[in-house]
Amino acid sequence: MFDPFEVFGFEKHYSLDVDSLEKRYFEEQKKTHPDRFALSSEAEKDDALRKSTALNQAYIILKDPLQRASFLLKVKGVEPLSHDPLFLGEVMEWNDRLEAGEDLSLELRQEEEKLLKNLETAFEEKDDESARVSLYRLTYVRKLLKDNLWIASSLHSSQ
Amino acid sequence: MLLQLVEPGQTSGPHAHGEGVVVGIDLGTTHSVVALVQDNKPCVLDVEGKGPLIPSIVSLTEEGFTVGESLNEKLSSTKRLMGRDRKDPICSQFPQLTPGIGIRLQLGAHTLTPVEVASHILSYMKQGVEKRLGKPVEGAVITVPAYFDEAARVATKQAAALAGIRVLRLINEPTAAALAYGLETGSEGIYGIYDFGGGTFDLSLLKLENGVFQVLATGGDLNLGGDDIDHAVAEHLKLRDVRHARALKENLTEHNSFEGVMRNDLEALAAPFVKRTINITGDVLQDAGLSVGDVKGVVLVGGMTRMPFVRQEVAAFFGKAPLCDIDPDQAVALGASLFAHGLRYGSDALLLDVTPLSLGLETIGGLVEKIIPRNTPLPALASQEFTTHQDGQGGMMIHVVQGEREFVQDCRSLAQFDLFGLPPLPAGAARVRVDFAVDVEGLLTVSAFEKTTGLSQHIEVRPSYGFDEKTLSDMILESQKYGKNDMQKRVKAEEKLKAERLSLRIS
Numbered sequence: 001m002f003d004p005f006e007v008f009g010f011e012k013h014y015s016l017d018v019d020s021l022e023k024r025y026f027e028e029q030k031k032t033h034p035d036r037f038a039l040s041s042e043a044e045k046d047d048a049l050r051k052s053t054a055l056n057q058a059y060i061i062l063k064d065p066l067q068r069a070s071f072l073l074k075v076k077g078v079e080p081l082s083h084d085p086l087f088l089g090e091v092m093e094w095n096d097r098l099e100a101g102e103d104l105s106l107e108l109r110q111e112e113e114k115l116l117k118n119l120e121t122a123f124e125e126k127d128d129e130s131a132r133v134s135l136y137r138l139t140y141v142r143k144l145l146k147d148n149l150w151i152a153s154s155l156h157s158s159q
Numbered sequence: 160m161l162l163q164l165v166e167p168g169q170t171s172g173p174h175a176h177g178e179g180v181v182v183g184i185d186l187g188t189t190h191s192v193v194a195l196v197q198d199n200k201p202c203v204l205d206v207e208g209k210g211p212l213i214p215s216i217v218s219l220t221e222e223g224f225t226v227g228e229s230l231n232e233k234l235s236s237t238k239r240l241m242g243r244d245r246k247d248p249i250c251s252q253f254p255q256l257t258p259g260i261g262i263r264l265q266l267g268a269h270t271l272t273p274v275e276v277a278s279h280i281l282s283y284m285k286q287g288v289e290k291r292l293g294k295p296v297e298g299a300v301i302t303v304p305a306y307f308d309e310a311a312r313v314a315t316k317q318a319a320a321l322a323g324i325r326v327l328r329l330i331n332e333p334t335a336a337a338l339a340y341g342l343e344t345g346s347e348g349i350y351g352i353y354d355f356g357g358g359t360f361d362l363s364l365l366k367l368e369n370g371v372f373q374v375l376a377t378g379g380d381l382n383l384g385g386d387d388i389d390h391a392v393a394e395h396l397k398l399r400d401v402r403h404a405r406a407l408k409e410n411l412t413e414h415n416s417f418e419g420v421m422r423n424d425l426e427a428l429a430a431p432f433v434k435r436t437i438n439i440t441g442d443v444l445q446d447a448g449l450s451v452g453d454v455k456g457v458v459l460v461g462g463m464t465r466m467p468f469v470r471q472e473v474a475a476f477f478g479k480a481p482l483c484d485i486d487p488d489q490a491v492a493l494g495a496s497l498f499a500h501g502l503r504y505g506s507d508a509l510l511l512d513v514t515p516l517s518l519g520l521e522t523i524g525g526l527v528e529k530i531i532p533r534n535t536p537l538p539a540l541a542s543q544e545f546t547t548h549q550d551g552q553g554g555m556m557i558h559v560v561q562g563e564r565e566f567v568q569d570c571r572s573l574a575q576f577d578l579f580g581l582p583p584l585p586a587g588a589a590r591v592r593v594d595f596a597v598d599v600e601g602l603l604t605v606s607a608f609e610k611t612t613g614l615s616q617h618i619e620v621r622p623s624y625g626f627d628e629k630t631l632s633d634m635i636l637e638s639q640k641y642g643k644n645d646m647q648k649r650v651k652a653e654e655k656l657k658a659e660r661l662s663l664r665i666s
């Protein structure tokens with residue numbers, strides 16, 4: 001399995017400083033990006049392409065708390081949650097309000113923030129059950145935020 | 160035709176490495192510009208003493224095809240047709256289009272593809288530079304709108320190959336413009352590049368830090384440019400010649416009235432188009448999860464940004480005065496020349512670009528499964544596993560599309576091929592992995608592997624858009640084991656695929 005932490009030489013920890021990740025990402029890309037090898041041999045170019053691609057893949061996963069958490073749970077063999085009836089009721093309610101044209105961005109962002117906090121705590125306390133519940137819920141909140149954006153922008157362009 | 164086909168990678172003559180020059184080329188909708196770095200300074204080249212702006216026009220004279228403004232029969236703004244197909248609504252703007260498959264434009268007794276038109280312009284610039292400097296052009300960085308799709312990028316490379324130009328790299332116009340402003344050295348923070356040209360509009364957001372130039376998000380409209388405003392003006396004032404409308408527009412940039420037309424009238428006609436650029440700008444910001452306040456500065460590129468009204472609107476949206484000290488018509492070529500120089504001689508700056516449009520596969524019900532979402536950093540690689548949906552299913556159709564919409568019919572079809580020779584297994588047991596790899600120029604390679612039997616069957620499809628814009632390709636998976644039975648299997652699989660066009664199921 002592709003290990004994004006290994007690409008950066010990081011320990012497999014959920015908590016991660018995004019600024020230092022980015023700094024490291026830039027430093028590594030400066031060394032491996034294919035543009036650095038514009039005049040090199042094909043073999044060197046291929047190698048650069050492979051390394052640079054892996055860095056990008058790892059960067060995408062690590063900088064996103066959801067993808068990072070999802071990877072760490074997978075490594076531990078924790079199955080993703082497939083059902084959360086309690087939360088689904090809330091999701092349906094949000095959906096109805098979105099369809100009615102309500103702008104939920106503030107509310108959803110607060111929910112996202114709260115769940116991200118829970119996720120971090122769950123990893124700190126090695127509480128896999130709580131981690132997978134938070135992750136499941138976050139996935140829905142993300143989707144709702146996207147829908148909300150879409151509705152907001154279609155309202156704005158029809159004005 | 161005086162065209163010579165040279166494969167990319169070959170230079171145009173027996174010159175030793177180091178003798179030639181590398182240039183930056185802005186291959187624009189209405190005009191093109193070529194620049195190069197001399198004495199560590201980028202400068203645009205006046206190829207034939209007629210000014211640095213070369214009209215992107217090919218006409219037919221007694222001497223053959225010539226590039227530049229002309230009273231003769233001519234083809235212009237054909238960049239808008241790069242990588243397009245007949246179904247595209249843009250085609251209606253080109254009365255020279257000939258009937259039949261593919262896009263060909265009538266010019267006298269000849270017909271030219273948009274790629275051939277572009278290659279004439281590129282060839283003209285290459286020859287001009289070589290004549291002027293007495294040195295061969297060793298390579299070029301050519302700019303394309305950030306929003307150019309796969310097909311248009313490939314078409315641009317084909318045009319360069321036809322003109323005998325080795326493409327060091329395609330880069331996006333807004334990124335080139337940012338390079339011209341030297342943003343990569345002196346500045347830190349997030350910058351917006353607002354590029355409103357003759358034919359296209361692009362908005363890109365770039366983050367600059369320690370010499371790294373990271374594109375965060377990009378968006379635009381391939382069918383939104385100054386040309387549209389010219390047409391609107393011509394229609395409103397009932398002018399027969401669009402060039403007249405353009406002259407009016409240009410004059411009203413400096414004067415409050417011209418030929419009895421007031422600047423206000425022009426602004427009223429331009430307003431809906433400018434509003435669209437502002438809406439797109441807002442969408443790109445949202446896409447990146449940023450607000451106006453996060454943007455440290457805005458760079459203006461493209462001829463349309465000379466218009467005071469455009470500057471006002473951009474300044475009002477961002478709440479700050481935009482940067483415009485470099486000629487907006489030249490910034491892109493200047494930046495491209497700096498990039499070419501950096502590739503050739505090394506540079507401290509690094510450019511990290513993103514995919515402008517999502518790439519995906521067709522799945523059940525004509526839906527699109529996105530494999531690489533837009534704004535993914537390049538080079539990118541992503542995989543998706545598929546499984547069969549019927550017992551003994553021997554084939555699978557793979558349809559690669561580009562675009563943001565949910566349904567295949569609303570996206571651009573890039574390539575379509577059938578995988579044959581799958582092992583006869585129960586439904587859901589065969590596993591096919593499809594890999595999408597996008598290189599630093601935004602060009603895609605698709606590979607498919609059949610995993611279950613360890614056959615490691617593998618094909619590579621680089622969507623190639625022939626001069627006839629043929630977008631469908633049919634490929635047979637070559638199998639070491641099943642090779643001999645391929646034809647037989649193919650017939651069987653085709654029957655099955657006909658009955659059930661799409662039998663992909665995401666595992």
